[in-house]
Amino acid sequence: MSSPLTIALPKGRLYDRVQKHFETKGIFFEFEKRKLVAYDREENLKIYLVKNSDLPTYVAHGIAGMGICGEDVILESGHHFHKLLPFSFGGTSLSLAGLKDFSMEDRGGPLTIATSYTEMTRRYFHDQGIPVKIIKLNGSVELAPVLGLAPCIVDLVETGSTLKANNLEVFQKLHDIKVHLIANPAYYKIHYKAINKFIGQIRED
Amino acid sequence: MKNNLLRLPQGTESLYLEETFRHRKILRHMEDMSEDWGYLPVQTPVFDFYDNYRQLLDSKLEEQTYKMIDREGDLMMLRSDITLFLARQMGMILSEEELPLRVHYSDSILRYQDHEDISSHEFFQAGCELIGKPGREGDLEILFLLAELLRSLKLPESRIHVGSTELFKTIAGSLTPEGGTLLKKYLQTREEKEIRKTLGRVYKKEDALELSRLLLFIGSADEFTAKAGDWEKLMEGALKPALDHLRSISSGWKEIDGFDELFNIDLSETGDQAYYAGIVFNAYTEGSGTAVASGGRYDGLLDHFGYTGGKPASSVGFSLFLRKLEKLSAIDIPGFPETETDESISAAQKLAAVRKGK
Incomplete structure (x- = not known):
């Protein structure tokens, strides 16, 4: 089995919306109490729960390959990412x-x-x-x-x-x-096939 | 006064004992391999006149370059990119009879880095340049040498993504300069909708859609060949020469056992330095948040620095960011000397023991 894709999600309001959206697309996960790392049920994703403003730092350093966050956090961080999928929620x-x-x-x-x-x-x-x-x-x-x-x-x-x-x-x-699915560019280049498949799965109808 | 003994200037690093030992051994391995391929060592100066490079620096490199004023009042720059310093050195002394020429280098570079940008670690560059060998065979030689080096370093899953500056320039050429800058920006962020919108300013809707698919393409030699036939009809055939060249080099690596999995055609690779003209590539390795090697072909760079030979000094080369690779390489480096030594042995006994060992 191939290793899971890594993704960072922000704590707070946006997390609830992302979790709900993922559930509509058949991706189920939850964090045990006080734990900050979880896997989805299929173990296709390894999910890190991080502070919103720290999310770009984790993705820029390749610790998490992908992340979901608002453009405000991306722009403020000064880092460059692939912005692979915009979401309609959280805008x-x-x-x-x-x-x-x-x-x-x-x-x-x-x-x-x-x-x-x-x-x-x-x-x-x-x-x-x-x-x-x-x-x-x-x-x-x-x-x-x-x-x-x-x-x-x-x-x-x-x-x-x-x-x-x-x-x-x-x-x-x-x-x-807007809220985007972002990816570390080097991580995307190694995992583009799996990431493109993941995008296809979570894209809004 | 701040306690500067405890502060480290951004953009510097020190290596200690075992780390230095490993660094030097891996560097030696790379140098030996380059020399086996016929590449000779060169050394570039630490600083040079800034004016010689001003127009060749892109805005990022310009920002990262340390500058200083010498005693005569000239503005100097510290070595921030070895390819540029090497091109100046070669442009001055090379004659066309010496071409093609193969050189390799390894040295520290000095770049300003933001305090958050610890993932870059670009303090040391090692690389190879093949000067005066235009076309398919030159491109393939450099790509194969890079691939062999990466393989020999026993890295985690790695890929070399090859693109073309010609393709991008031909497509962006129809846009205004601002449009071209925007297109590059959106290509770097892979925002498909924005790319299509930017192209839609000058291209028909269906052409803009197809060109955006082209620019975002990543795939194997076979996947690329399957698409290229359609793409060469776009823009009245203007893209055909660059597509043909990529088809030709990808068929070259396909013939080599194990290389088809290592290489991808990636048309979103457009090269981050202004001097590239031809193929461009980046190498990525699982575990590194940024590219571990980058390179490409540059045509007019040596002419810019005074080369006047009749034979073109078109060059192709790559730089490895060795410090990133050292951390990921599973290569076994035996022989790190014991740190505990017997201090009761005299210098003469030590000399005798070492001589005997030889």
Whole structure:
């Protein structure tokens, strides 16, 4: 029997969606309590459960040959992967938001932005020719304009309800963020036949 | 002041005792094998004038190259790619009577690396170049030598993926320069839909679909031959010469016992250096997150560095990232000297023992 393909899945909300989707395609797996490595029932896949933001690191170093994660995590990591299959679930957008009465035109100097997505934010605004000052935060970014740390934030927006609750509004969308099946390019080149078969199995109808 | 004794600059590495012993033995094995194939050793300088290479560096290599200013105020670069330094050396001294020429090299290279990029480990390159032998036989000689080297190192499952820069350039040639850059980007990420969309800007829908299939193709010699017949009709036959060449070299490796499983035609391989023109290839090994060897044919590089002979100095070669391979190789390296020695033996006794041993 050939050895199983290795794949990293992110902990959290996306994991549940991936597990549910895989089940509809006949791939069943579960992690024993506190365990972070599991096999699917057929033992075609060896699955690692990792922190979302660490997933690209495991795939880039070839520890996991494949992974499923959002484009935000891929872009922020700076690593290059094969993006083999986009999924319709888990999609969101990276947006610029701020207090309702803020005006981009009246800012007088570089735009100060609080965000967890420093790389993507810097790249986006520099591509637009807009100088930005970035304050890195690790979570609850919506607080920054409310408490006066920065007038704007860049964050993932799904429904916009958190923004609304904090009296913030979206000024512009920077990127649509899709969830992808990614692969380490060298791993794909060795296992392309098995991976292509796997893609055929998990492709959405 | 930071304690620099405990810090290691990015892009450097030290080897210790047994690791060095293994590294040197494997290197010697590679050098011996290259010399058995008629390749002679060459040594390149550690640094050179940056201006000589400026237009040949792609943006990634440019970013990774360390530069410095010498006492006369000239901008210098440290050796970040041996092929380039070798081409300059050869371009200056080679005459057409000496062609074809076979050389091998092994040396450290200096590249800046991001702190996260530990998977690259490209501090040491060893490789071979066949200068002045254009066409099928030159390509096959280099591919076979690389294949034999990989086999002799007893690696886990390995593959050499061979592509063509000509195919990619011909297809991308109809696009705008920005379109060509986008196409390359999407090919590297293998985003089929985006590739089709980019090609769809200038090609008919059904041609864009077929060309995207072509660019994403990976398969054996037989699988490639089965498709190539249809692909050569695309773009009014413009792809036929490059397809014919790939068909011809893949039939070459098919004849050799065991090579058909080792090689693949992979049309998504387009070469990461700007100077490639012809076949390009990468070797992959189970257990390494990046390619363990890469190479290809380059035509005008020696002319760029002053070669003026009438015979073309078209060259083909490969670089092995030996440090990655050493970790994966199952080759047995016997004879690592005992670390515990009898210190009561005098120097004269030791000399006598070693002489006797010989």
